[in-house]
Amino acid sequence: MNKQIKFYKYQGTGNDFVMIDNRDLEFPKSTDFIEKLCDRRFGIGGDGLILLENDEKSDFKMVYYNSDGNESTMCGNGGRCIVAFAHFLDIFEDKTTFDAIDGLHKAEIKNGIVKLKMIDVKNISTDGNDFVLNTGSPHYVKYVKMLNNYNVFKNGNEIRNSETYKKEGINVNFVETVSDNELFVRTYERGVEDETYSCGTGVTAAALTFMDKNNQTSVAVKVLGGQLKVYAEKNGEGFTDIWLEGPANQVFKGDIAL
Numbered sequence: 462m463n464k465q466i467k468f469y470k471y472q473g474t475g476n477d478f479v480m481i482d483n484r485d486l487e488f489p490k491s492t493d494f495i496e497k498l499c500d501r502r503f504g505i506g507g508d509g510l511i512l513l514e515n516d517e518k519s520d521f522k523m524v525y526y527n528s529d530g531n532e533s534t535m536c537g538n539g540g541r542c543i544v545a546f547a548h549f550l551d552i553f554e555d556k557t558t559f560d561a562i563d564g565l566h567k568a569e570i571k572n573g574i575v576k577l578k579m580i581d582v583k584n585i586s587t588d589g590n591d592f593v594l595n596t597g598s599p600h601y602v603k604y605v606k607m608l609n610n611y612n613v614f615k616n617g618n619e620i621r622n623s624e625t626y627k628k629e630g631i632n633v634n635f636v637e638t639v640s641d642n643e644l645f646v647r648t649y650e651r652g653v654e655d656e657t658y659s660c661g662t663g664v665t666a667a668a669l670t671f672m673d674k675n676n677q678t679s680v681a682v683k684v685l686g687g688q689l690k691v692y693a694e695k696n697g698e699g700f701t702d703i704w705l706e707g708p709a710n711q712v713f714k715g716d717i718a719l
C-alpha cells in the first residue's frame with residue numbers, strides 16, 4: 462500500500478491552510494508538491510500550507526509555505542490556526558509559545574478564539590500617501606473609498622509588481638475607515654498572487670497605521686472572511702505588545718496519498 466500523510470484543513474477568517482503534524486519530519490518539502498496540495502482543483506486547496514514541527518526552545522515550530530509552494534515570512538492567520546491545531550493535538554492547555562520564521566510568538570486560546578502576539582514593529586514608512594511596514598511579512602497599506610467595489614486584484618497586482626517592490630514582493634492592503642473603532646481591509650497576497658479573504662499580518666499592518674494616526678491602542682477590523690481585532694502599544698517610532706485576535710477553526714481532515 463502507498464504511504465499516506467494525514468492532513469487537517471484550518472481557516473482563520475477565511476484565510477485557509479493545509480495543516481500537517483510534521484513532528485516525525487516525514488513530509489516531503491518540495492515546492493511542486495506543496496503547490497499542488499494548495500491547488501483548489503488538483504489538490505486540497507488552500508492559501509498556504511503549514512507544518513507543525515518540534516522545537517528546542519518552545520512548544521512547537523511553525524513552517525509556513527504560500528500556495529505557490531515557496532516557504533515565506535510570517536503568516537498571522539496561519540499563526541492563529543497552528544495554535545488551534547497545537548491545542549487540538551494537546552501540545553498545550555490554554556497558553557503557549559511557539560517559534561516561527563520571525564522569532565518566538567506567545568499565544569492564547571479560549572472558546573475557539575486565538576490571540577497571537579506579533580513581532581514588534583520598529584517604524585512605519587511612507588510611499589507617497591501610502592504606508593509600508595513589516596509585521597513579520599512586508600506590507601503596503603493604502604486607504605481608499607468604496608472598498609466594497611474596489612478592484613483589489615488589479616490594483617494590488619500592480620503595486621506588488623511595481624519596480625520598487627517587484628523583487629522581494631509585498632502584500633498590498635486596501636483600507637476603508639468604517640468608524641472611530643473599525644476598519645474594513647482587503648488584501649492582495651504575495652505568494653498567493655490573488656486577493657485572500659483575510660490576511661493577519663496585513664490586518665495588523667493596517668490597524669497600526671490607523672492606531673498611529675489616531676492615538677489608539679485597539680481597533681476592530683472587518684475582512685471578507687469575518688472579524689478580527691488588533692491591540693498594540695505605541696513605542697517611539699513603532700509599536701510593541703501587538704496582539705491579533707480572532708477565530709481559527711478546523712474544517713476537515715484526510716489523507717494525502719504519496
Ligand SMILES: N[C@@H](CCC[C@H](N)C(=O)O)C(=O)O
Pocket residue numbers: 476508527533534535536537538539598599632650651652653657659660661662663
Ligand atoms: N496570509 C498571511 C500572510 C502570509 C504571507 C504572505 N503571503 C507573504 O508571503 O508575505 C497572514 O495571515 O499574515
